[in-house]
Amino acid sequence: MDGAPAPAAQAVPAERDAIIRVRGLVNRFGTQTVHDGLDLDVMRGEVLGIVGGSGTGKSVLLRTITGLNRPAEGSIEVFGQDVLRVSAEERTEIEKRWGVLFQDGALFSSLTVAQNIMAPMREHLKLPQRLMDALAAMKVTLVGLPSFAGAKFPSELSGGMRKRAGLARALSLEPEIVFLDEPTAGLDPIGAAAFDELIRQLQQSLGLTVFMVTHDLDSLHAICDRIAVLAEKKVLVTGTMADMMEVDHPWVREYFHGPRARAAQGG
Numbered sequence: 460m461d462g463a464p465a466p467a468a469q470a471v472p473a474e475r476d477a478i479i480r481v482r483g484l485v486n487r488f489g490t491q492t493v494h495d496g497l498d499l500d501v502m503r504g505e506v507l508g509i510v511g512g513s514g515t516g517k518s519v520l521l522r523t524i525t526g527l528n529r530p531a532e533g534s535i536e537v538f539g540q541d542v543l544r545v546s547a548e549e550r551t552e553i554e555k556r557w558g559v560l561f562q563d564g565a566l567f568s569s570l571t572v573a574q575n576i577m578a579p580m581r582e583h584l585k586l587p588q589r590l591m592d593a594l595a596a597m598k599v600t601l602v603g604l605p606s607f608a609g610a611k612f613p614s615e616l617s618g619g620m621r622k623r624a625g626l627a628r629a630l631s632l633e634p635e636i637v638f639l640d641e642p643t644a645g646l647d648p649i650g651a652a653a654f655d656e657l658i659r660q661l662q663q664s665l666g667l668t669v670f671m672v673t674h675d676l677d678s679l680h681a682i683c684d685r686i687a688v689l690a691e692k693k694v695l696v697t698g699t700m701a702d703m704m705e706v707d708h709p710w711v712r713e714y715f716h717g718p719r720a721r722a723a724q725g726g
């Protein structure tokens with residue numbers, strides 16, 4: 460390591476850069492233990508891909524960090540605050556600083572796309588209607604939807620457009636972190652690649668931190684700075700795609716060296 464800084468000096472930047480810090484997380488449902496002492500750091504400004512076999516608790520991890528599931532044990536710091544122990548008011552302030560895109564988009568079916576985008580604004584900000592209309596129109600454009608999409612109901616849109624609309628709503632309050640649960644699931648390869656590209660562009664232009672649960676090897680290649688593998692009830696390993704290729708673990712080897720992985724690498 461260049462310059463050989465003192466050990467204490469090395470520790471400080473890592474502490475400061477973690478925007479999410481999960482420690483000793485335990486999640487149980489009845490007799491089933493899904494997470495058992497899970498640790499994870501998400502660094503500010505990165506796109507982190509969360510992968511793992513089916514049922515390893517990727518969605519549960521996302522839901523636990525965002526407060527939709529209360530863990531049995533552990534601590535979760537976001538923006539340096541312990542989200543499991545803050546007051547309700549503090550929690551609301553924290554929630555305004557992140558957005559979530561659930562797998563199905565989770566849009567309100569009785570509201571138009573623009574009204575969906577305005578829903579978090581109505582809840583958290585006191586803005587005149589005309590300003591909200593203008594902001595919603597901007598978000599529609601930001602996610603690459605045609606401007607007429609704002610007046611449509613979710614059922615009138617294609618799956619890919621609904622995903623974009625869900626992303627626009629997640630970006631409604633100009634968050635610092637976005638949580639994405641399998642954002643490209645159900646999209647055709649071209650639509651999925653376009654959505655990956657959109658996430659990458661937004662991450663770069665808005666300086667977002669992206670926490671993305673995915674099964675999509677193409678997404679991992681295209682946009683993830685780092686990957687965290689869930690296995691054995693914890694985060695087994697984190698690192699770059701190149702790091703993953705070196706991991707000697709049956710699931711990791713199969714996933715990153717299997718035929719689908721070779722196809723994603725173009726080989």
Ligand SMILES: Nc1ncnc2c1ncn2[C@@H]1O[C@H](COP(=O)(O)OP(=O)(O)OP(=O)(O)O)[C@@H](O)[C@H]1O
Pocket residue numbers: 488493511512513514515516517518519520
């Ligand atoms: N609310 C709940 N009540 C009971 N069990 C739950 C609940 N939520 C999740 N589980 C269980 O926790 C485990 C992990 O679920 P989770 O949805 O996080 O898996 P996943 O890794 O996202 O899987 P997949 O890749 O198939 O989507 C599963 O066995 C699931 O049945």
